Amino acid sequence: MKQLPINILLTLATCRLTSSETVGPTPTPLAPVSSLPTNTKSVHLTGDNKIENVELLNPVNLSLECIWTGNQNKQPNITGYWRKGGMEIQDSRVPVDPENQQYTLQRVFNIVSEEHLGNYTCVFENEAELDFILAVPQIGERREKPIVSYVGDFVVLTCKMEDNKPVPRTWNWFKNNGTNKEQLFEAQRYDITVNGRSAKLKVKDVSEADSGVYHCAAVYNISTSTSKMHLKVITIWEPLKPFLSILVEVVILVTAILIYERSHSKKKEAEANGPNADPKNTQPQGEDEEAEESTSVRQRKT
Amino acid sequence: MANGKLKSQSQGDGAEGPDGGWGWVLVVAMFVSTSLVFGLMRSLGIFFVEFVQYFEESAQAISWISSIGLAAQQFFSPLGAALCNAYNARLVVMTGGFLSGLGLILASQATCLVHLYLSMGVLSGLGWGLVFTPMVATVMANFTRRRALAVGLGFSSIGLSSFAFNPLFLLLVETYTWRGALLILGGLSLNIMACGALIRPECLSKASTKVDSQSRSSQPDLLQRVSSYLEVSLLCERPYLTYALGVTLLNFGYFVPYFHLVAHSRQVGFSEYRAAFIMSAAGITDIFGRIASGWFSDLGRFRVVHLLTLWSFLAGVFIMLLPVSSLTRSYTVMIVISLLYGFCSGALTSMVFAVVPMIMGVERMMGGLGLLQLIESCAGLLGTPLSGWLRDMTGNYTASFVVAGSFVLLGSLTMTTLPHYFSCAEPPPPQRPVLVDNSETLNLELVQKDGCSPEFNHQTAEQRER
Numbered sequence: 001m002k003q004l005p006i007n008i009l010l011t012l013a014t015c016r017l018t019s020s021e022t023v024g025p026t027p028t029p030l031a032p033v034s035s036l037p038t039n040t041k042s043v044h045l046t047g048d049n050k051i052e053n054v055e056l057l058n059p060v061n062l063s064l065e066c067i068w069t070g071n072q073n074k075q076p077n078i079t080g081y082w083r084k085g086g087m088e089i090q091d092s093r094v095p096v097d098p099e100n101q102q103y104t105l106q107r108v109f110n111i112v113s114e115e116h117l118g119n120y121t122c123v124f125e126n127e128a129e130l131d132f133i134l135a136v137p138q139i140g141e142r143r144e145k146p147i148v149s150y151v152g153d154f155v156v157l158t159c160k161m162e163d164n165k166p167v168p169r170t171w172n173w174f175k176n177n178g179t180n181k182e183q184l185f186e187a188q189r190y191d192i193t194v195n196g197r198s199a200k201l202k203v204k205d206v207s208e209a210d211s212g213v214y215h216c217a218a219v220y221n222i223s224t225s226t227s228k229m230h231l232k233v234i235t236i237w238e239p240l241k242p243f244l245s246i247l248v249e250v251v252i253l254v255t256a257i258l259i260y261e262r263s264h265s266k267k268k269e270a271e272a273n274g275p276n277a278d279p280k281n282t283q284p285q286g287e288d289e290e291a292e293e294s295t296s297v298r299q300r301k302t
Numbered sequence: 303m304a305n306g307k308l309k310s311q312s313q314g315d316g317a318e319g320p321d322g323g324w325g326w327v328l329v330v331a332m333f334v335s336t337s338l339v340f341g342l343m344r345s346l347g348i349f350f351v352e353f354v355q356y357f358e359e360s361a362q363a364i365s366w367i368s369s370i371g372l373a374a375q376q377f378f379s380p381l382g383a384a385l386c387n388a389y390n391a392r393l394v395v396m397t398g399g400f401l402s403g404l405g406l407i408l409a410s411q412a413t414c415l416v417h418l419y420l421s422m423g424v425l426s427g428l429g430w431g432l433v434f435t436p437m438v439a440t441v442m443a444n445f446t447r448r449r450a451l452a453v454g455l456g457f458s459s460i461g462l463s464s465f466a467f468n469p470l471f472l473l474l475v476e477t478y479t480w481r482g483a484l485l486i487l488g489g490l491s492l493n494i495m496a497c498g499a500l501i502r503p504e505c506l507s508k509a510s511t512k513v514d515s516q517s518r519s520s521q522p523d524l525l526q527r528v529s530s531y532l533e534v535s536l537l538c539e540r541p542y543l544t545y546a547l548g549v550t551l552l553n554f555g556y557f558v559p560y561f562h563l564v565a566h567s568r569q570v571g572f573s574e575y576r577a578a579f580i581m582s583a584a585g586i587t588d589i590f591g592r593i594a595s596g597w598f599s600d601l602g603r604f605r606v607v608h609l610l611t612l613w614s615f616l617a618g619v620f621i622m623l624l625p626v627s628s629l630t631r632s633y634t635v636m637i638v639i640s641l642l643y644g645f646c647s648g649a650l651t652s653m654v655f656a657v658v659p660m661i662m663g664v665e666r667m668m669g670g671l672g673l674l675q676l677i678e679s680c681a682g683l684l685g686t687p688l689s690g691w692l693r694d695m696t697g698n699y700t701a702s703f704v705v706a707g708s709f710v711l712l713g714s715l716t717m718t719t720l721p722h723y724f725s726c727a728e729p730p731p732p733q734r735p736v737l738v739d740n741s742e743t744l745n746l747e748l749v750q751k752d753g754c755s756p757e758f759n760h761q762t763a764e765q766r767e768r
Contacts, residue, residue: 148479156355239482246489253496254396261502 036061036110043067043130051131056111057166057220065106066122066130070098080105083121096124114223136220137165139227146230149206159216159227160198168218168225171199176213208233324502325444325452331497332441332456335395338494339402339430341463342487343371348471352480357415367418369683374427375434376679382432383439383672384532391436391668392501398436399494402429406488410481422484426491433494435675439668440501442659447600449659454596454652461589461648465582536670541661541721546677548720549654551713552614553681555706558689559584559621559643566699567636570628583637584644591648599656605726606660610653611717617646618710625700661720685709 042065043052054062066080080103082092096103105122111134123129140162149155161168171194174181184201186192191202199216211233217224346368353364385394405426412418438453445452474483529535536542563584567577591613599609620643627635655671662670689702696702717723 145476148477150479150481153481234478234482239478239485243485243489246486247492250489250492250496253493254499257496257499 036112038063038108040065041132043132044069045124045128045130051133054132054134055137055165056117056134056222057136059112059222061108062111062134063106063108064120064122064132065104066124068103068105068124068128070101070103071127078103078127079125081123081125082107083123085118086121111222117223136223136225137161137168137218138225139216139218140165142227143229146232148232148234149203151207151233151235153206154202154204155206155231157201157203157214157216157229157231158198159218161218163197166220167196168220170194170219172217172219172224173199173201174215174217174226176215181215203231206233208235321446321448325441325448327500328441328444329452329455331500332437333459335399335433335437335494335497336456337459337463337467338491339375339434340460341467342491343368343375343430344460344464345467345471346371348468348475349480349483352475353415353418356480359415363415367423370419370423371427371430373679373683374424375430376675376682378428378431379435379675379679380532380669380672382435383668383670384528385432386436386439386668387530388527390501390503391440392498392503394436395433395440395498395501396495398429398432399492399496399498400429401432402426402494403488403491405429406484406491410484410488429491429494431675433498435671436668437497437501438655439671442655442667443664447602450599450606450652450656451593451596453655454592454594457648457651457655458589458592461585461592464585532669532673534673536662536666536673539662542670544716544720545657545661546674548713548716549674549678550681551709551716552650552654553678553713554685554688555618555621555709555713556647557682557685558702558706559624559647562689562693562699562702563624563640566625566628566703569698570631570636572633572636576633580636580640584640584647587641587644588648591645592652594645595649596652596656599653606653606657607717607720607723610650610657611714613646613650613653614710614714614717617643617650618707618714620646620707621710622704622707624707625698625703 036059038061040063041052041054043050045066045068056062077095077097079093080096081094082089082105092107094105096105103124105124107122109116109120111117117134117136120132120134121129122132139159141160147155147157157173159171171192173184173190173192175184176182184190184192189204191200191204193200193202199218201214201216203210211231213228213230215226215228217226350361350364353359353367354361357364382394382398402425405421405424405428408421408425409418412421438456441452441456442449471483471487474486477483478486560581564577564581567580568574572580595609595613599606620639623639624636624643627639658670658674659667685706689699689706692702692705693699
């Protein structure tokens with residue numbers, strides 16, 4: 001008799017387990033809509049087609065509102081609808097009546113995960129429209145030029161989220177391996193340091209295989225924001241080439257200058273000795289300067 | 303005979319002295335070597351960011367590298383001058399070029415900050431010290447009437463190379479990182495050796511005259527020799543001391559705008575780009591000022607000391623006007639004052655060096671310049687921290703600029719106390735008494751054989767025949 005409640009409990013437990021297994025491949029159960037916080041973004045259309053950037057980190061009920069002041073036509077009613085990613089959202093067409101000479105279009109969006117982010121457009125048919133770009137905070141500084149390092153040296157790759165942007169939950173580092181990204185973890189050659197807003201990846205004892213594209217990812221609840229950088233590994237031979245060519249140029253210059261001066265001074269001494277030459281003097285203009293000197297000294301003494 | 307010898311020497315310094323010819327080749331050599339010394343030093347800021355990132359040290363620790371380099375260059379200047387007096391300028395400049403290149407090459411292999419201090423700071427600084435003063439003195443010895451123009455042309459390279467080197471260094475650092483860039487810069491610095499090779503051994507080789515005059519005493523005291531090479535005797539002469547004091551005061555204020563103008567402009571409210579442009583404007587007119595003042599002073603209308611006083615007075619006034627003009631908050635006014643300041647400061651640089659042979663004579667110029675560099679280095683080192691301290695005390699740069707300008711004005715006033723200041727004609731340059739007698743004129747002539755101009759030989763031959 002005592003076994004029955006236990007059996008019921010066990011059955012209930014297994015039922016629960018099996019029921020959660022058979023639900024399907026959704027990653028996480030969606031939080032109930034009512035428990036999400038609500039944000040509102042309200043924008044006035046001023047005539048120029050504007051873009052409004054909205055930064056989101058957490059799942060939220062986002063209420064987007066477009067207010068248009070109308071034009072000379074003063075039409076009684078206009079159709080308004082919403083687009084996501086350029087395609088019209090189904091059942092979003094509503095007639096809009098002017099209130100105090102303003103047309104208002106408003107809709108609440110349930111933004112929970114990455115596929116809900118993107119480009120939302122509110123459209124007043126044939127009149128005006130505005131884009132809302134929903135995204136995670138983007139990493140500001142992007143290094144366009146490749147980071148260079150030498151074989152055997154170490155290199156530090158850094159990513160920093162600007163101070164006016166929210167702190168990510170964590171950071172991840174990836175390296176491009178062929179067509180896919182491979183995540184890097186703390187290992188013998190990799191040192192990963194995460195400090196709230198900034199993350200550093202230190203690659204030690206770099207080799208040419210470490211060249212490639214690296215990604216740093218700032219993880220937020222709703223999605224991740226990535227930035228990529230290019231690491232280029234070169235050998236010492238690269239700068240050695242211009243260095244050696246400069247060295248050769250210096251040696252050539254110095255030798256040329258010294259040779260030129262030698263020949264020039266020999267010519268000058270030939271000229272100097274010419275008019276002063278004693279008829280008895282048959283000393284050839286040789287390389288031996290001292291011999292020349294002693295000869296001319298002998299001349300002067302007489 | 304002794305009088306005749308002296309006369310031929312003075313004629314060498316006077317109107318019949320060397321002017322042009324090979325001297326212009328030396329001006330080119332000075333142009334290249336000065337740009338590789340000072341232009342390089344001024345553009346080392348590019349490496350600053352790289353070092354801070356790689357070595358993970360504070361900005362102050364990294365900035366010591368360039369401070370040590372500059373201090374070494376100025377400290378070893380008398381050594382360079384003395385070695386030139388002892389041996390010959392060509393050897394010294396080539397050694398200096400080699401050392402400065404070696405220092406940078408070793409720096410490219412550095413693994414810690416101390417390596418950089420020793421290689422890029424001390425070794426390269428030593429090399430630069432051995433290059434700068436001998437090169438300037440050699441160029442000045444090779445010109446008489448066109449001296450200031452030659453020096454001005456040589457110095458104009460500093461401004462030009464600062465412009466050219468900044469983007470070049472940036473490119474090198476981006477392509478090869480700082481290690482490769484330093485290696486290549488070391489190679490470039492070796493070109494100074496080619497500049498040094500262009501120096502021909504002098505006619506009046508100082509070492510020989512010294513050795514001969516001292517060979518009379520059997521064993522010249524080493525200390526005596528060293529002190530004569532270093533021209534320590536100059537320190538006991540009033541004109542030189544006055545001049546050194548004036549230049550020191552000038553140096554207190556001279557560098558301040560270069561360090562603080564950009565920060566001051568930013569504080570006044572101009573954007574980064576505009577503030578940097580104010581500095582560039584001063585740099586451009588600096589180049590023109592050097593050449594123009596050299597050319598103008600060589601016209602001979604005014605005495606060099608008077609021109610020096612004029613330019614330094616104007617520079618002091620404009621330094622003082624800089625913070626005043628920023629009160630108007632007008633960008634054009636600041637640009638104009640900065641252009642004028644740049645012109646005057648460049649102009650006074652040429653004059654500072656051109657006056658030196660007037661005060662101490664051409665033979666002692668080498669040692670005198672070396673000592674001068676050493677003395678003014680103290681002022682240069684103290685001047686900027688002083689103005690920085692004033693800024694921290696008062697909260698803005700007005701006080702530091704005004705103080706700097708007043709130092710420059712004081713320096714120009716000190717110049718007026720030089721002897722014979724108020725005479726219109728140039729007084730004869732002081733002669734270094736050379737003790738010679740019959741037996742030694744012979745030795746002198748032997749030495750003069752090395753690459754001497756034929757005119758000199760004829761002159762001495764004439765003396766002999768009298």
